[in-house]
Amino acid sequence: MSDWSNTNVAQSRTWGTLIGPPLKQIDEDFDHSGTIQMQNFAFWNNLESSDERNIQAIALARTINDVFNNDYRATFIAGSDAETTIAAMSGILNAAAKTVNDLADVVEQNYQFPV
DSSP, rough: OOOOTOOOOOHHHHHHHHHHHHTTOOOOOOHHHTTTTTSSSSTOOOEEEEEEEEHHHHHHHHHHHIIIIIIIOOOOOOOOOOHHHHHHHHHHHHHHTBBBHHHHHHHHHHEEEOO
């Protein structure tokens, strides 16, 4: 896992996407958000079945992908594509103890953001 830093483009884009509209999954400032666990995201509902939560995680991962591609003009790194990246992100989103930094690691491994 990478150190949490606002100079890391994948981390700052992940945070910006999660805190702002349309997602609004977290509400912490950047410095305190790397350790936020998935179970503390707005979409997380302990009363949902694992199947229902998985559906929510996939939908959220698709939306994150859309924001990255459409708003940030990110492209996939060679060997990555939407299907595998969304699956990797939804796997993190569906794991209660995984963190925003864990999600940003997946982002860093799959997306290239223009600077």
